[in-house]
Amino acid sequence: MAARKKKPAKPPILKRISRVLGKITGILGAILVAYMLFEGGVVHLRTAELPIKTLPQAFVGTRVLYLSDLHINSLNSVDKVNAMMDELMYLDPDLLLLGGDYTSFDPIMRITAGITGAQSAYAVETEMRDLFFLHLKDYNPPLGKFGVAGECDNLLERNAGSSLLDAMQLGGVTLLRDRAVKVTKDNESIVLVGVDDWSTGAQNVRLPAEQVSSKDCVILICHNPEAIPQLNNEPANDGIWIDAALAGHTHGGGVRPFGYGLFSQLSNIPRFAPGWHLENSAKVLISNGIGNDLLPMRLGAEPQAHLLTLVRYAAE
Numbered sequence: 001m002a003a004r005k006k007k008p009a010k011p012p013i014l015k016r017i018s019r020v021l022g023k024i025t026g027i028l029g030a031i032l033v034a035y036m037l038f039e040g041g042v043v044h045l046r047t048a049e050l051p052i053k054t055l056p057q058a059f060v061g062t063r064v065l066y067l068s069d070l071h072i073n074s075l076n077s078v079d080k081v082n083a084m085m086d087e088l089m090y091l092d093p094d095l096l097l098l099g100g101d102y103t104s105f106d107p108i109m110r111i112t113a114g115i116t117g118a119q120s121a122y123a124v125e126t127e128m129r130d131l132f133f134l135h136l137k138d139y140n141p142p143l144g145k146f147g148v149a150g151e152c153d154n155l156l157e158r159n160a161g162s163s164l165l166d167a168m169q170l171g172g173v174t175l176l177r178d179r180a181v182k183v184t185k186d187n188e189s190i191v192l193v194g195v196d197d198w199s200t201g202a203q204n205v206r207l208p209a210e211q212v213s214s215k216d217c218v219i220l221i222c223h224n225p226e227a228i229p230q231l232n233n234e235p236a237n238d239g240i241w242i243d244a245a246l247a248g249h250t251h252g253g254g255v256r257p258f259g260y261g262l263f264s265q266l267s268n269i270p271r272f273a274p275g276w277h278l279e280n281s282a283k284v285l286i287s288n289g290i291g292n293d294l295l296p297m298r299l300g301a302e303p304q305a306h307l308l309t310l311v312r313y314a315a316e
Helices: 013-039 076-088 108-111 118-138 151-161 164-170 206-210 227-232
Strands: 044-051 063-067 093-096 146-147 181-184 188-194 217-220 244-247 275-279 282-286 304-310
Touching: 044 282, 063 076, 108 118, 108 244, 118 151, 118 164, 146 188, 151 164, 227 244, 227 275, 227 282
Parallel strands: 044 304, 063 093, 093 146, 188 217, 217 244, 244 282
Antiparallel strands: 063 304, 181 188, 275 282
């Protein structure tokens, strides 16, 4: 039987180079993880004007605070999020709009708390959600507080039997689930339309359109931006009805090297990429949101809160 040939040993210089490269790779990896944790933990306030041609004069200069994807969980505690809300409310917005996904199902919480059953974990998630909304009861923007459901909120309702509507009412927040409401100031009005989450809701395109007119000044709030084109293609009885739209859901892709979102393929479709868009004549904002499903890590997709000033522009 022939003896097995031994592989030639690497020259000492190659061993040293290999060890050095391994250490460099480890150090660079640790630096990258540390940076992603840092970026994921810092919420950036983005200010912008939101031009709407049908905006009533009474609403010119109205300041809207828009937040989406809070994802309260073990690594993004309700105390941390409530402290952030305290800081943001010092901005004295006229209107607070919330874009859904207030909590996340949290396997880390189950482990650290010694919880063995899913129902116990859902109960803790429900408590965190309710504490967040309860914290909002002391904030009273003059034009109100409104929010929509995301997929995490609908799944929590179904798995835990806990009502998002009841939770929002703890803080005086109005749930808009395929519903339109008028907000009035100085005898003039705008209409807020909120739709259910597009992946877990009824995907009802007709119901919102039936509640508005093309003459109304309409701001659409939806968690998942996939709803916007379909709603825009469903006119009211007298024409196109969406003047502006606010969405989230994608987290900007979460980790976005070279502009490519690794954790949301939706964010790589141009019309659903993070930032500002035009959908027909509607001005659309797709926010990166604030939290994450699990680990608080971002890269190239900073957490965002938005302070929007409503302005009016003349039709061309």
